[in-house]
Amino acid sequence: MYAATIRYHEGVFYVICEYLGTTTNQPSGVVFKSTDPFDDKAWSDPVKFIAGKIDPDLFWDDDGKVYVATQGIIIQEMNIDTGEMGPIHQLWNGTGGVWPEGPHIDKKDGWYYLLIAEGGTGEDHAVTMARARNITGPYEPSPYNPHLTNRGTNEYFQTVGHADLFQDGNGEWWGTALATRWGGNGAYFPMGRETVLFPMTWNTGEWPVMQPVRGKMSGWELPEQSRDIPGDGPFNDDPDVYDFAEGTAIPRNLVYWRVPLESSFAVSDKGLEVALGRNNIAGSPGGPEPAAKAISFIGRRQTDSTFSFSVDLSFTPTAAKQEAGITAFLTQYANIQLGVVSENGTLSFRFNSTESQNEKTALPTAWTGKPIRLGIEMPNPSEYVFSVSLASDDAGKIDIGKASAAQLSGGTGSFVGTLIGVYATCNGVGEGLNCPEDTPKAYFNRWRYTGITQYISATESVSSEEHN
Incomplete structure (x- = not known):
């Protein structure tokens, strides 16, 4: 399964993903739903949909319509209950890097902001953006592209890309991305691609400003650490x-x-x-x-x-x-x-x-x-x-x-x-x-x-x- 996305909408958690290597050699899309993500039994059977590309993302528009965006930067309306898919709309080709993929859409200040990964998943990996007044476009690229990358640098963290954005409980903006700790000038990185967190600012009507990924960073106040949360099993960092x-x-x-x-x-x-x-x-x-x-x-x-x-x-x-x-x-x-x-x-x-x-x-x-x-x-x-x-x-x-x-x-x-x-x-x-x-x-x-x-x-x- 490739590049799952989790979303929360009106009290329901959604996980959208795709199977590769199926008997038909075509990606097969699935959406799972739950009101309690910590209970295995609370997750629904999958809603299946025809998926022509990987890296699916879910977006709910103000009129209640649901869209799925995928690799190649295409979008389709989706019936979230049946999996029926609407026509394909090509949104953007990126800035010229190979493999435009991993699209995510945020609506802010009357704009549809489109965030993608391009340049491949290696050293040229980058995060780029475009925006439009209508969800199907036309999209205009950001003058600040790439918004996030470590390509062309000697930074320890390399291959930075495939980002997603969110707001915390205080209304501050953050992003997550993939990155690799590049030891020995790229000779060894046995933990592969890891998830990194970076702070950002996003003023009204403007493009977001993302803090470059480094080993030492400063940002917005983090919540107090607590183990008093639902679920069972060890925390990721526990011995x-x-x-x-x-x-x-x-x-x-x-x-x-x-x-x-x-x-x-x-x-x-x-x-x-x-x-x-x-x-x-x-x-x-x-x-x-x-x-x-x-x-x-x-x-x-x-x-x-x-x-x-x-x-x-x-x-x-x-x-x-x-x-x-x-x-x-x-x-x-x-x-x-x-x-x-x-x-x-x-x-x-x-x-x-x-x-x-x-x-x-x-x-x-x-x-x-x-x-x-x-x-x-x-x-x-x-x-x-x-x-x-x-x-x-x-x-x-x-x-x-x-x-x-x-x-x-x-x-x-x-x-x-x-x-x-x-x-x-x-x-x-x-x-x-x-x-x-x-x-x-x-x-x-x-x-x-x-x-x-x-x-x-x-x-x-x-x-x-x-x-x-």
């Missing part, structure tokens, strides 16, 4: 302290890659139970049907420039190629793995990265059958260090392998950031979707993730606790 007690739910910040097979994950009396998948992390051997693309992986987003992660693994392989471990995972084509694997009747630690393909270290005989602590640390934003120890002897930690963050930066995952988590696989043994019936499961306990620092420039950092 992970998960022991997976029997009967507890899998924490909400843990996510999958593709839809997992049924019964792949459970919380049991032994901890987080992960059934070995026939596919390895790369998705091999795979198959044409969607279920054949599933992998047994679960993880959380890397949310800090440097961090520490560890988890205890209880796993007793009984046949060759059975494997379970930890991974820093960008995509199925870009990931770093450290696993316990059975091969030729012996157990080994297998470290796999671009620099070190299938590097094996024998598992000490005295460790056999005991819980093993697997760890990932980032001593700096450019490097991952993978380690092992007995769960009962953290002081005996052994570094198994190091890998550059560059291999988890861009490439096949330029839109997304790295996930930190665990996996289990029988590496293709078995038939169809499943490993052999007698394949053991892997159990994970004492899951810990702690953010250490957030870099705000190439040379400056603050503690994650202070930043958050």
Whole structure:
């Protein structure tokens, strides 16, 4: 699903999005509605609509009509209850940058302000604007374009674009955008595109003035921080302290890659139970049907420039190629793995990265059958260090392998950031979707993730606790 937009109108929350890669090879639009966004059961079934482009936005005009604007900067009237779409109106082509997309419309002071992204999602990314007296145009470009960009600069935050604007409870204007922390002159950015917040001023009848995105910014007064809000689950910046007690739910910040097979994950009396998948992390051997693309992986987003992660693994392989471990995972084509694997009747630690393909270290005989602590640390934003120890002897930690963050930066995952988590696989043994019936499961306990620092420039950092 691509570039969801959330809107609030007359007591109802709306989320509009589009599926890509459908069987018809055409984007398929969906709108979900809820009066209580914190209750999963309160969300409606989707209202489906025909979508010719991505990046949909919803706009309600003063006469009650609803419009959907999409990539290519087109707009259509929509029946929000049935999904019926009106004729297409081309609004604007942008200022000449490639891929004009991500349109949002605000009506202010008698003007329809059109905000778009253009220049692609890389270093030329920019935010531009135009306005008109009628929603279908003609639109006149702003003389101040681009309103927001870091292209052509040496700023640490790059790829700034795909913005949206809003007013806070005090009537002050803010914007959000996507940006990338560009380490090593663009060599490494494993968290991918992140959301940034910037203040702005928007005087009556004028164009908005947006503050450039930097690591240190000043702006309007922020609301007092409070955890007394509806909903459940951890806050984005909380550390992970998960022991997976029997009967507890899998924490909400843990996510999958593709839809997992049924019964792949459970919380049991032994901890987080992960059934070995026939596919390895790369998705091999795979198959044409969607279920054949599933992998047994679960993880959380890397949310800090440097961090520490560890988890205890209880796993007793009984046949060759059975494997379970930890991974820093960008995509199925870009990931770093450290696993316990059975091969030729012996157990080994297998470290796999671009620099070190299938590097094996024998598992000490005295460790056999005991819980093993697997760890990932980032001593700096450019490097991952993978380690092992007995769960009962953290002081005996052994570094198994190091890998550059560059291999988890861009490439096949330029839109997304790295996930930190665990996996289990029988590496293709078995038939169809499943490993052999007698394949053991892997159990994970004492899951810990702690953010250490957030870099705000190439040379400056603050503690994650202070930043958050």
